[in-house]
Amino acid sequence: MSLFSRPKARWAVIGIGSLLLALTVAVVISPRFRNRANPKHWFRPKPPETLFDFKNAMLRAGNPGLKEIVITFDDGPHRESRDQILEALRRFHAKATFFEVGMRMEQNPDLLRKTIEEGHEIANHTMFHQTLPGLKPDTLHKGINEADIAYYRFTGKHLRLLRPPGMRFDKATLDEAKRLGYITVSYTTAAGDYGDHVDPKVVVDRTLQKTDNGGILLLHDYPATAQALPEILDTLTKQGYRFVTAEEMIQHLPPKERQEAFAFWNKSSEAAEAPRPSFLPIAVSEGKPKKS
Numbered sequence: 285m286s287l288f289s290r291p292k293a294r295w296a297v298i299g300i301g302s303l304l305l306a307l308t309v310a311v312v313i314s315p316r317f318r319n320r321a322n323p324k325h326w327f328r329p330k331p332p333e334t335l336f337d338f339k340n341a342m343l344r345a346g347n348p349g350l351k352e353i354v355i356t357f358d359d360g361p362h363r364e365s366r367d368q369i370l371e372a373l374r375r376f377h378a379k380a381t382f383f384e385v386g387m388r389m390e391q392n393p394d395l396l397r398k399t400i401e402e403g404h405e406i407a408n409h410t411m412f413h414q415t416l417p418g419l420k421p422d423t424l425h426k427g428i429n430e431a432d433i434a435y436y437r438f439t440g441k442h443l444r445l446l447r448p449p450g451m452r453f454d455k456a457t458l459d460e461a462k463r464l465g466y467i468t469v470s471y472t473t474a475a476g477d478y479g480d481h482v483d484p485k486v487v488v489d490r491t492l493q494k495t496d497n498g499g500i501l502l503l504h505d506y507p508a509t510a511q512a513l514p515e516i517l518d519t520l521t522k523q524g525y526r527f528v529t530a531e532e533m534i535q536h537l538p539p540k541e542r543q544e545a546f547a548f549w550n551k552s553s554e555a556a557e558a559p560r561p562s563f564l565p566i567a568v569s570e571g572k573p574k575k576s
């Protein structure tokens with residue numbers, strides 16, 4: 285006697301079959317499946333295997349279990365774009381990390397002050413945006429350290445995070461950064477938002493296509509980025525992302541990586557007085573450095 289000759293068994297098979305068909309349809313029309321099927325989502329990078337690279341004291345990405353990202357802005361403070369960037373961040377209650385060029389901090393102390401007052405994090409992008417690999421040891425040291433001096437004159441505090449210009453580094457660069465107590469901050473997503481004739485729409489698309497949990501977005505303090513930022517923040521907010529600073533991202537790393545990062549910082553802060561500037565040409569109490 286075959287299965288289908290028994291009415292109960294036949295109905296059971298039809299019922300299970302319909303359920304499987306409904307489930308398949310549901311999966312296929314779900315947004316997640318559509319994202320996978322859409323070529324623009326194929327470029328989503330895999331998260332790096334190492335979140336915090338202890339050997340090089342480098343943050344590569346945040347906790348993939350948390351829906352949070354760091355937005356970083358390199359190369360400022362620029363008068364053409366900083367106010368607009370700060371305004372967009374304020375509107376979306378977002379905090380960001382600014383990798384500032386020391387020379388531009390000195391040129392635009394009002395913009396630096398405003399950025400700090402609005403709760404953002406300041407980090408080191410060298411004094412003159414030098415390409416660091418290949419420099420003589422003394423020039424390399426000054427390139428990193430003079431940006432810190434510029435910041436120290438202004439705030440009485442040291443910088444603890446570094447991004448080498450163009451993210452170009454060699455062993456000597458990382459050794460000097462470590463000696464000075466810096467965690468180097470890499471990125472997971474770059475929008476190529478520098479140079480002339482950058483289309484803000486392209487900045488939006490490139491950024492949104494590649495953003496994922498624990499992402500570090502590399503953007504620049506330039507007008508096209510300032511124009512793109514409201515849409516980026518709006519979309520990512522609707523997707524449920526929180527915007528944290530790089531230091532907060534380090535605090536939220538899984539326990540092993542977090543302990544390694546803070547062990548590095550604690551060790552280097554004990555030794556900090558030796559390599560860090562102990563001289564201060566301008567007293568902190570005098571407030572702002574003179575405008576140039």
Ligand SMILES: [Zn+2]
Pocket residue numbers: 358359409413449450
């Ligand atoms: Zn740069």
